[in-house]
Amino acid sequence: MAIKYTDNEMMSISAGRFIKDGDIVFAGTGVSMLAATAAKRIYAPKAVIFFETGGVDPVLDEIPMAVSDLRVMSGTCLNSGLIEAFSIVGHRKLHTIAFLGAAQIDKYGNLNTTVIGDYHRPKTRFSGSGGACDVSSFASGVITFMQHEKRRFVEKLDYLTSVGWYKGGDSRKELGLQRGGALAVVTNLCVMKFDDETKEMYLSEYYPGISVEKIVESTGFEIDVSRAVESLPPSEENLRVLREEVDPQRLIL
């Protein structure tokens, strides 16, 4: 019988697979917190999780509900502040991967977490950049979590909060940003990556049981699906770690 798992579980495991030992992982709230913790416990025990608030390498026996949560200050190697945290994100000798979420994304992985509608008098106002604009400027790579809906995968963002590959090609570098860019997008349907040359999003993996057609229909711009393969589902051991170690209180899962 096939193993049963939820969207959040599949997304956490899929994102975790990108993390390698030695990576410095910047985690936000929600699924990103699960993915970072899962990555460290399953794939990359020597990865270090840290938060924009300044907590470095917390023990995370309980899942934090915000990046300022007291749990990100517990069992750390260092408790510092925002300026110190951003000196880590952009540090030239560190390989830093950031997990972000967004309300909208475009085909170059640029993100909107600010408004839907007019900026000054929006239909919907969101939280704003927080540290997202900063980490997308400085991190070695960004992995974004998205609910896969047409209104979220858009041709043009209502507001560009965080720069991915900007307008594609070399345009990110030309802005004056020295490294980084969008590495992958992990959704409830699939994993997308970005073409090395054009920097356009393409379908890399579709989850078991999800059709390529459904993904194409749920995306508001054209995507290349010629490189797509089916994802490996999470193993029983993966799920055990997520459910028993990462989020035993089931606050996010």
Added chain:
Amino acid sequence: MSMYPEIADKLMGLDEAVKRFIKDGCQLAIGGFTIVRNPMAVAYEIVRQRVKDIHLVCHSHGQALDVLIGAGCVKRLEIAYGGNGRYAPTCIRFKKAIQRGELQFEDYSNYQMSLRFLAGALGIPFISTKSGLGSDLLNLEGFPKEIRRERKVAIKKFAIMQNPFNEEEDKVVLLPALTPDVALVHAQYVGDDGTVRIKGLTFADVEQAKSADIVIVTCEEIIPRSFIRLDPDQNTLPPFFVDAIVKVPYGAHPTGCLAFYDYDPKHLNLYKKIAGDDELFKQYLDEWVYGVSTFDEYLDKVGRKMLFKIKANPIVGYAQGLDRK
């Protein structure tokens, strides 16, 4: 004779601290971050004294920000993020106020705001970074043009220039310094010599405090000079930066305070339930802010049971196993 002669001139009650230092139209920086170490006791007192037209400057803020906006104390806002973590991904009154056009607002990022406070603390007029190149943060201005010459409002949001130390094309962003009238800090400890000790993450509290004209510190405990100077590596601010000290145990409730108490999930959920409705929010303020005359009375309403539940294990720093749903 005061119990604490060295800080006798700085020790005061919440009402006096707010009355003396927080004026209509002042620029205010609040310490903490989303659901941790918000200076709630002072925020409630600001609401009770009906201070108006505040120009709030902050990075990522949650509960204190939302209560101040919801109560109509804030006219102008420079901000990176308004959210209460999983309890409100976007702060509810903040969201409403912007959607209704009730606030003048300017968006920056966390790092940008932290750097602006640092510039203010260092006494330099602006600071450079590469953060935000290509984004709408460095494209769209939120503040209307006509307020650009007003007190403590920068004449423009940012500037982009060529790095003068590089002959090749290399763009940098310049951001205007912030020098708020008042900064609020909630700390675990203040020494009876006035030294401040924040335990856990300091966020941008230190830069904010050093950039401000007046610093109001609320604290959980006042501890002897002999103790706070035993391990000065742990201290956050020297006494001379601090203008007012108010002892307010649980002064960050319903946000958390490392090693003292966790955030209060029940209260944050209650707030989430009522904050979206104007009438219910008004009732909330009547009940929890206007309806109580002291912070002790407020804590009575929270109740002994909940205060025990959120009490932190002082070794791990939080309330283990607390029901946080």
